[in-house]
Amino acid sequence: MLTRVMYVTVYVTDQDRALRFYTEQLGLEKRIDHPGPEGRFLTVGAPGHPFEIILWPHAAATGQPLGRDEAAAPGPIILESDDLLKDFETWRERGVAFDAPAPEEYAFGIRIEAADPDGNRISLRQQKRVEAADH
DSSP states (O other), X not given: OOOOOOEEEEEESOHHHHHHIIIIITOXXXXXXXXXXXXXEEXXXXXXXXXXXXXXXXXXXXXXXXXXXXXXXXXXXXXXXXXXXXXXXXXXXXTOEESSSSOEEETTEEEEEXXXXXXXXXXXXXXXXOOOOOO
């Protein structure tokens, strides 16, 4: 029986550049950095959470949706924030490139899309807060 999702792979052309983006700009932490027979095994993750993203050397934006409906498809990475508006300002100051001037409201909360240096799309989201019912 499966017990958890361990990794998701994002293809990057320069692992060091990708590592700087995901750690210094987005604020994820480096978890594993190990040379291996097929290449460097490099992962990042959100502090306090076990899930990891593998930054694997390959052609830029491999696995990204192509075609005229690509804007409607989610990116390979969806990261959640507990205060997206505040984090957006921090990320913008750190040089993260966004596809809109500010996060937008949607049915389940707020979101904005960004791209890493290789063009991998990243969906940054905050779920709508559920207000406690008055008793």
